[in-house]
Amino acid sequence: MNLVTTLRRGHLLKHTDLSGIGLEIGPYDQPTVFKSEADVRYLDWKDREQLVRECTHPDMIVDIPEIDYVVHSNRYGEYISDKFDYVIANHVMEHAPNMIQWLADLCDMMRPGGVLFLALPDKKFSFDKYRPDTALSHFVAEYVAGVEDIPREHQIECEIYYDEAFVNKPMHVADKLDMNRIRHKLEAPPHVGIHSHVFESGTIESKVLKPILMMGFLEFNLVDFVPALGETGGEMIIVLRKETPRVELTTEEFYSAPVDAELAARAIETAERLAEAEAALEEARQKVATTQEQVVTMQETVAAMQEKVVAMQEEIASRTSTISALQSSTSWRITAPLRAAVTRLRGLGSKGRDISY
Incomplete structure (x- = not known):
């Protein structure tokens, strides 16, 4: 399971425990939910045999599941009578020529309280960026x-604005605006990969989803939205629940200039990091203050010890002066022979002689 599928599952499982019956549209080789873990059905325009036959990457074939419902138009309800508790459509909605009708049909196929999980590309990260x-x-x-x-x-629109750099080709405006080239392209049926509509994370909520719900086209509530980031595949996540809509949309939101969702997300992340840095700085300041208090205490202790040393030095000097005065006195000179005799006697005693009286 790759990173993108893992992220999708993480967001999906916040809103459903996969109980009941599920439907995944166009899983190809990357189903979000597997038959081994839930009662999930797969829908596609082609059966597995055709998908395998057209697959250009042999290592992907083993992951292509059997298709339960093969349809031939975007009106899935014409082919399916089952009702579902959750529906998953990854990179499908942008292909629907009539998006509101496509969402309304899915709503009709769902049980009350059912979850519709949508992943779709943010144009900034695809060939639609222009x-x-x-x-x-x-x-x-x-x-x-x-x-x-x-x-x-x-x-x-695709012929004029398609980002050729996506397929490693140069962009030349004269070629892109060449009407002979465009007319020739229009002679063929539309490419299966064409995106009928394009969206940005910063505008889809306030400019598209909430207004459509407010206009009463759909019996859905918007319960989760995750903006696209380049490092997570450049796709946004939308989660709708089948229930009476409760839409909050202000005049300012609807008519305001669009906000770049990625820049907004990075601004929030930067603010969070700044808050963490400020908290760490405050902690460091407290540690410095504590250390300074300890230094002051140690300085006071050293000063007290220095005072004691000075007092001891003064006492030693006083006693040394007393001794010097004693040694210079007359009595000290008169008793000098007696002290010498005592010293000699002590010396004899230390050599083992009995000098006791």
Whole structure:
């Protein structure tokens, strides 16, 4: 299991314990939930035999599961009568030509309280980075018109704004805007990998998801949103729950300029690190203050000891002066012969002679 799948599972399991029946759309070789752990069904436009036949990486074939539901349009409800407790769609929603209808159909296929887990690319980290964000009015217009196929507008947009650097090719505006090239491309059916719509982490909540819920198109609540980061695959996570919508969206949020979610996340991370550094600095300051108090105590102890040393030196000097005075006195000179005799006698005693009287 790779890092991206592990991260997806971590977010999914916050909102469902995988009990009941689950549906995963387009798992290919990286299912989020496995049949060995839950009652999960897989949906795709192709069966496993066709997926294996078209797979260009032989080492991936072993991970391609059997497909339970093979569909031929984005109206899955026309092929499936089962109801699901959770639905997983990784990198699928951006391909749906009519996003609101696609979400409404999934909602109809779910039981009350069911969880819809979506992972989709942030355009900043994909070949769509030069494309303008798809506007709310565009989604509403497609829904009202009942769009089912990818409009030419999206094909033209991709031809003009596709980041050629993604496939290691140079970008030349004259080539990108060459109408003869664009007309030739439009003669063929849309590429299966085309993204009908593009999103940014910093705008999708306040400019797309919450407004659509507020307009009453869907019986979903937005219960979790994780912005995209480059180091985690450049995908955002959206979790919706089937229940009566309770949307909080201010006028300022909806009409304000977009915020770069990655920069915002990094700003929060920087602020957290700054707070940690300030806490560490305060701890260091307290340690310094404690050390300074200990130094002052030690200095006072040393000063007291120095005073004692001075007092002892003064006492020694006084006694030395007394001794010198005694040795210079007349009595000391008169008794000198007597002290010499005593010293000699003591010397004889030390050699073993009996000098007792």
